[in-house]
Amino acid sequence: MRTRPVSAAFAAIALLATGLTATNVFESTSLPNASSTSVNGAAALAGLDDPAKKDIAMQLVSSAENSSLDWRAQYKYIEDIHDGRGYTGGIIGFTSGTGDMLELVELYTNRKPGNPLAGYLPALRAVNGSDSLEGLDGYPQAWEEAAQDQAFQQAQNDERDRVYFNPAVQRGNSDGVGTLGQFIYYDALVVHGDGSDPTTFSSIRNRAKARAATPADGGDETTYLNAFLDERVWAMKQEPAHEDTSRIDTAQRVFLDNGNLNLNTPLDWHVYGQPFHIS
Numbered sequence: 415m416r417t418r419p420v421s422a423a424f425a426a427i428a429l430l431a432t433g434l435t436a437t438n439v440f441e442s443t444s445l446p447n448a449s450s451t452s453v454n455g456a457a458a459l460a461g462l463d464d465p466a467k468k469d470i471a472m473q474l475v476s477s478a479e480n481s482s483l484d485w486r487a488q489y490k491y492i493e494d495i496h497d498g499r500g501y502t503g504g505i506i507g508f509t510s511g512t513g514d515m516l517e518l519v520e521l522y523t524n525r526k527p528g529n530p531l532a533g534y535l536p537a538l539r540a541v542n543g544s545d546s547l548e549g550l551d552g553y554p555q556a557w558e559e560a561a562q563d564q565a566f567q568q569a570q571n572d573e574r575d576r577v578y579f580n581p582a583v584q585r586g587n588s589d590g591v592g593t594l595g596q597f598i599y600y601d602a603l604v605v606h607g608d609g610s611d612p613t614t615f616s617s618i619r620n621r622a623k624a625r626a627a628t629p630a631d632g633g634d635e636t637t638y639l640n641a642f643l644d645e646r647v648w649a650m651k652q653e654p655a656h657e658d659t660s661r662i663d664t665a666q667r668v669f670l671d672n673g674n675l676n677l678n679t680p681l682d683w684h685v686y687g688q689p690f691h692i693s
Contacts (some may be wrong), residue, residue, distance in 0.1 A: 415645040418604060419517075423443075427665050432633070437674055443654055444638075451477065461586070461587065461592070461593055461596060462579075462582070462583050462586070462593050462596035462597055462600065462677075463522065463580075463583050464593075466474070466573060467593050467677060468579070470597075470679070470692060471579075471597050471600055471677075472485040472505075472676060473485060473685075473692060474597065474601070474665065474681075475506075475600070475601055475604055475669070476505075477665075477683070477685050477688075477690045478661040478685045479506075479507060479597035479603075479604075481685075481686070483690060483692070485505055488505045489504060489505055489561040489567050489570055490554075490557070490558045490561035490562075491504060491505075491556075491618060492504070492557040492558065494547065497576075497668060498511065498545045499511035499512055499545060499549055500541055500544070500545050500550075501515065501547065501550065501553065501554070501557075501620055503515065503557055504518070504561075504570045505570050505571070505574060506570070506573075506574045506578060506604060507543065507604070508540055508570070508573070510538055510542070510547070511541065511543060511544055511545050511546075512542075512543075512607075513542055513543075514573065515538065516535075516538045516579060517533050517577075518569055518571060519531045519532075519534065519535060519538060520535065520574045521552045521569050521572065521573060522560070522565065522566050522569040523535060524655065525565055525569065526563070526565045528568075529560055529563065529565075529566065530557075530559045530560045531553075531556050531557065531566075533556075534549070534550060534553055534556065535570065536549070536552075536595060537550050538550075541667075542659075564638075576604045577603075578600060578604050579600055581603060581608070582597075582599040582603050583596050583597055583599075583600075585619070585680070586599045588591075588630060589619075589628040589629065589630050589638075590628055590629030590630030590631075590635070591628070591629060591634065591635055591638070591639065592675045592676055593675065593676045593677040594639070594666075594669055594674060594675045594676065594677045595635065595638075595639050595642075595675070597610040597666070597677055597691070598639060598642060598643065598666055598670075599615070599619075600655075601661065601666065602615045602618055602619075602642075602646055603615045605650070606618065606646075608648060609642030612649070612652070613649040613650075613652050613653065614649075617649070618642065618645045618646050619642065619645075619650050621641065621645045622638065622641040622642035622644075622645045623638075625644075625645075626638040626640075626642040635675060636670060636675070639665075639670055640670065642668070643667055646662060647659050647662055655674075658686060659687055660684060660685050660687070661685050664683060664684040664685065665683040665684065665685055668682075668683055669681065669683070679692050679693060680692060680693050
């Protein structure tokens with residue numbers, strides 16, 4: 415099952431999912447455990463931007479977005495999933511209708527003019543903000559060709575970090591939450607995007623902070639993160655395609671209930687009924 419991240423302009427539109435064959439259990443390379451310390455109830459360690467933790471985050475999101483932990487296999491992914499946002503592609507679900515795919519291709523073209531996608535920039539600008547595919551004939555084939563280029567893969571990594579990952583880590587740090595909390599923020603940004611609409615990340619965060627103090631404000635980390643997840647579930651259920659909240663209920667909430675604030679391995683969870691494991 416694959417869903418898409420939502421930019422601010424499309425936060426209120428329901429996400430749809432397409433069925434992909436699920437890999438029930440994917441064994442990753444073993445990652446080191448970390449010992450925990452506590453500051454105002456927050457687990458204070460390397461954080462989600464530690465390379466090993468970041469890779470775990472990519473696998474966790476991919477389990478929900480792609481029914482696979484092999485997130486690097488998704489550079490070449492592209493499809494119109496008929497959700498009102500045109501083409502969806504890449505490791506984080508960039509879309510032709512919400513601007514992030516356009517920005518990705520602009521970055522790639524700035525770095526490597528004459529790439530297979532460069533000629534589609536006028537069409538991408540024209541369809542931005544709509545579900546139109548006009549002018550994008552042959553675009554999926556060009557995307558798959560570009561995905562073999564390390565420069566395009568790096569551009570996807572960089573845009574993912576700029577738009578979703580780095581803001582999650584920065585805001586998590588400012589709120590005093592540890593690695594799990596930063597991942598919870600990251601997953602919310604991936605799915606909901608940011609902006610002022612009620613279902614976007616900032617609105618979810620503001621409502622959670624109104625219910626429970628963050629660790630940075632002297633609150634208990636687990637209490638605050640439970641409040642955030644409660645608000646996240648509410649936001650997801652405002653969109654018909656998010657009726658299944660298992661990426662929270664049987665994944666993130668499991669880690670939180672287990673007290674795994676540092677997102678230490680091994681990890682076991684379910685998404686859409688499928689079991690996953692990182693050793």
